[in-house]
Amino acid sequence: MPIAITAAVLRERGASYRIEALDLADPGPGQLLVRIRAAGICFTDVGVQFYEQGTPLPQVLGHEGAGEVVAWGEGVTGYAVGDRVVLSYASCGSCPRCAHDTPQYCANFMALNYAGVLPDGSVPMTNGGEAIYGGFFGQSSFATYALAYPRNTVRIAADVPFAHLAPFGCGMQTGAGTVLNSLAPKPGQSLAVIGTGGVGLAALMAAADSGCAPLIAVDRNAERLTLAGELGATHLIHADGRDLTLALREILPDGLDFIVDTSGAPPVARAGLEALAPQGQMALLAVTPPGTEITINPNVLLAGRALRSAVEGDADPQDFIPRLVAMHVAGRFPHDRLIKAYRLDQINEAVADMKSGATIKPVLVMD
Ligand SMILES: [Zn+2]
Ligand SMILES: [Zn+2]
Incomplete structure (x- = not known):
């Protein structure tokens, strides 16, 4: 049964986000359902919002999600309900670059991060029957729930607030x-x-x-x-x-x-x-x-x-994000000083503050 979620939807290039109630597909084979607790806004989101980049609309963007694992589909192992995770970019795991541990240059990077659909070609969300594109960076985390994959879902043991974890997924890693x-x-x-x-x-x-x-x-x-x-x-x-x-x-x-x-x-x-x-x-x-x-x-x-x-900082998120979190916990990476928290329904204000320079790193907090 689809999951009822709240998400910020970008309907037209250059437009503001609209907060909408959507249905999100159940996690299919190889997918995790993550309750998003915080999502950073990165200039890649701003780029897609304002410039044509081949990304179909209407779509839910967001690619710095942090939250808790809720459920998973067939074939996913190694996660427990409630695992605290950071979501990063998606990669295929089977192309030559992924095989050589350079997933940031994955041959399927555009298809998995920008195509607006899940790897099987399906559209993950609907609003009363209307298709809403998603799967942005294997997540679409400007939402209360997102579908992700073991390759871009990084478990975090440290007790760091979700708002501080979220930016590790892209901006801090980059x-x-x-x-x-x-x-x-x-x-x-x-x-x-x-x-x-x-x-x-x-x-x-x-x-x-x-x-x-x-x-x-x-x-x-x-x-x-x-x-x-x-x-x-x-x-x-x-x-x-x-x-x-x-x-x-x-x-x-x-x-x-x-x-x-x-x-x-x-x-x-x-x-x-x-x-x-x-x-x-x-x-x-x-x-x-x-x-x-x-x-x-x-x-x-x-x-x-x-x-x-x-x-993405030439980083494999599964190795690099825990390393950055450890640096942060040790006081060697105080990125929390860059962050300002906003509610999901304040996303347009957050984007405006980021563009004006008033806020360095806006993070949407969903709880
Ligand atoms: Zn690949
Ligand atoms: Zn980014």
Whole structure:
């Protein structure tokens, strides 16, 4: 029998969410039913809300769910009712990249995370008979219940509030994983974070924990820079229109070892690239509007410099999320300082606050 749920539905590109009563399908073979207690909002949700990304509507978005296991379908083992879980991105487990433990580059990533349907092609939710797409990142967690899969359902033993667990599913994993897994700085290597939103500050906290020095934060928002300083940045650059390459080279005349750019602004990315040391690496993590292009002088890549990306922090959530939670419990990853809680029916206010910069990491709390 379908489950009655409450969800935030996005009906048109650029529209506000509407809170609706829906029916969610029972968990089928290989699926878990999770009662969602909190769900973070990430810029990927905002991107789908405002830009055409091939995601069908109406749909329930949300891909940073945390909650409790309620039930499961045939073939699922290893979970108990009431298990506290974090939901992350979905991967197939059977393609060559999944087999090589790089599920973030799963050959079926788009189908499993963006298609709006379950892997068997069915639409998971209805509103009085009208089909509502879901399965977003193998969850659709802007809702009171969601269907998920063993591969993206990570059990958490630690007694951490759900509102603090939720952002580990994507934003914190993306920022921290880019530093810890993709760039892997050694203590004493320099790193700059450009754009100190949720992903940027996650990168910064991971870099501080890795012993990066100097550790530079760049933002237009002075308040966020103050927070970046409290979270471990040794140098703060207020991006007030001055030449960013010069500002970075004032601190490090020979250039930076690593840059994480979450700004999505082409001139900023170019300025960062020109401030890299030989063999320096810059990771681009921003969600940019379609049509965005960055113009670079290829000579800046000489001397082994690299411009790269990383999906979901190059992390396998089953290993990496428990590691981040342990860092948090040990006081080494105080991401709770970025979070502001909202009720599910305040989702439009939460998105507006995230876009304006008033809130770094909005988390919807369902209980
Ligand atoms: Zn795969
Ligand atoms: Zn995300």
